[in-house]
Amino acid sequence: MLMRSLTLFSFVASASLLATSASTQTPPPAPATGEEQISQLMRGEPYKGPKVETPHGLDGKPDLTGFWRPLKEPGKPGGNMGKDEPSFILPFTEEGKRALIYSQNHTIDPEALCTLGGIPRHNASGLPFEVLHTPGRIGFTYNYNTSRLISVGDGLKVDPHALPTYFGTAVAHWEGDTLVIETSHLRDSAHDKIWLDENGNPTSDQTHVIERWTRPDYHHLHLEMTITDAKYYTRPIKFVRTWTRTPKGAGQEEYACNELNLDAGHIGPGAGVVGPDGNRGYGYTAPLPDVPPGPEAYGQ
C-alpha cells in the first residue's frame, strides 16, 4: 500500500524535475499546480495547428528523434496492455492466470524498486520518453534514467542463445516509412522482477514483441504493437498508441530513481486495486494529490 505513495511520489517528483528541464531559451509556462501541472509536463496535448511535414534523417527515413508525450484516449485506461480488449481484460491462459496471481501477491512493482521497466511495459507508460535516431542505431530513453539501444538494418539476426533481459534482445528494420522493432529473449514474471504493464499483468520468456513505429507528421509518433506470448495469453495482443512532440527545447532530465529501492521492505506486492475502468490507483483522469496520501486513500 505504501507502494502507492512511493509511486505517486516518484511521479510527482519526476514532474518537478521535468519542470526544470525546459530550455532556457524557451521559458516554461507559468507554474501551475496539481493536475494541471502534471498534465502540462507529462501528458501530451492534442495538436491543433497546421500539419507540419515529417522531418527526415541522414538515412532518408522519417526521423523519430524527439521528446514524446502520450496522448490520453477518452474512456481508455493508462498503463494497461488490455486497454483495447473487452472489459480491459487480457486473454489469459490458465498458466497466465496463475502468473497474474503470483505477480499480484509476490512481486513488488519492479519499477518501484527501480528495476528496468522493460518492454513492452514502457510503451504503455503514462510518462514521456525521448528518442535519439541515428542511421544504424536508435535509442529510447525513459523517465527513470533507463534506456534501450537497438541496431537498425536489413538482415540482422538475434543470437538464439542470447540471455534473457528486461528489454530483451531487439533488431529493427525499415518497411517503407515504418520502423519495425522485433524483441525476444525477455525475462519471465514467474521468476523475474518484470511485469507486462503497470497493472502487474505477467509476461513470459516466450514473449515476442513487434513494434511498428511511424511519424506521420512532425507532431505525432504512432505505435502499433503486437505482443505474442503463448505461455500466458491465448492469442496475440494488439496495442495502439499515439504520442505528441513536445515543444523544441524540452527533453528528458536526470532522475535518481535508485535511491528508492532502500524502501523495498515497506512496499507491498502487486499493483493494488485495478478499477472497472482498467486503471490502477488514482487512475488516469482523477486529480493527483499535492502530497502522497496514506494507504486509506487507496481503499485498501
Place this chain on the structure above:
Amino acid sequence: MTRFHASFAAAALLAALTGCSPGNSSVSTSDTPPARRSVEDILLGKPYTGPAKATPRGADGKPLLTGYWKVLRESGKPDGNLAKDEPERTLPYTDKGKAALEYNRTKTIDPEARCLISGIPRLLTSVLPFEILQTPERLGTFHYLSWHRWVWLDGRKPSDDPDPHYLGNSIGHWDGDTLVIESTGFKDSADGKFWLDDNANPQSSKAVLVERWTRPDFNHLNLQLTYTDPVYYAKPVTYSRSWVIGEPGEGRPEFSCEWNTPWIVDHLAPGPGAIGADGNRGFGPDGQVVPDLPLGSVDSTRGDAYWLYRKNMPKPSDLPTK
C-alpha cells in the same frame, strides 16, 4: 587467491554452458555463433592499424561521434582515476579537498555500488566501453552500467541556477571540428553519494567540467577534459583519453543494477578498497583491469555480485558451500 581464479573459471563455464558470448554481440548479420573471445577482447580497444577512413559527418558538416567506443589503455596509466595525467598521479587537493577525500574513503559507500547514478566525469574515466548517439540538437552518452546522460546542442545558454545533478547539466557547441561540452550544476561529495572517479576523489557542486571531443577519423575518438573545482582542488585538472570504434554488431548491452542497495548499505565497507601502486583500483584482488563478464558474474546481467569483487571481497559464487 584460488577461489577468485575459480570464480573466473566459473563465469567462463557459465558462458560456455549457455553457448553465449557474455558480451554484447547478440545481434549480427551472420548465422554463425559469435566466436569465443576473452573478456579483454570484448571490453578493451586495440590499436587500429588499418588504412585511415574518413570521419563521418552530419548534414551540418560536423563530425558525427555516434558509435560504440572501447578505450585504448595507456601503458602504466590507471583507469578510473582522474589524476592519471597529474604529476605523481596526485590531484592538487585543497585542505577541504583532503578532508572530503578522507570522508569519501572512510564514510561513503561507493555510490555506484548503491546503484546511484554514476556521475560525470567518473563515467568518462571508466575502463568499460560506452556508446554515443548524436543527433543535430541532442547527444546522448550511454555507459556500461546502464547510466546515460544527455547533452543539448541547440545553442542554449547555461542556466544561472542549474539543478544539482549527478550528471551535471551539459551543453555542447562546436569549435571547428571539436565538440565542446560544458557542464555545471553537479551534486557534491559532502552528500555522501557522489564521487569524482572510481578512486573516491571528491567532487563539489561548484565544479565546472569542459570536455573537448574530436573524431579525427572513422576509428578514433579523443577526449581532452579540464576539471575546475575551486572548493576541493587548488588548480584545474586536465585529463586525456582515446577510444577506438567497436566491432560491427557490438553495442552497449543491458545491465541492471538492482536489489543490492539495501544489502550493500548494510554490508559494504566505505571507500574504494585497496588501490594498486599504479593508481588503478582494478577489479578484484588479483588485479584484473577489467571485470568478469557477465558483469553480475553469478546471474547474467544483474550486478548483484559485481561489487563484492570490486571491493576485494568474495562473490557469492566464491563462498564455500554449506
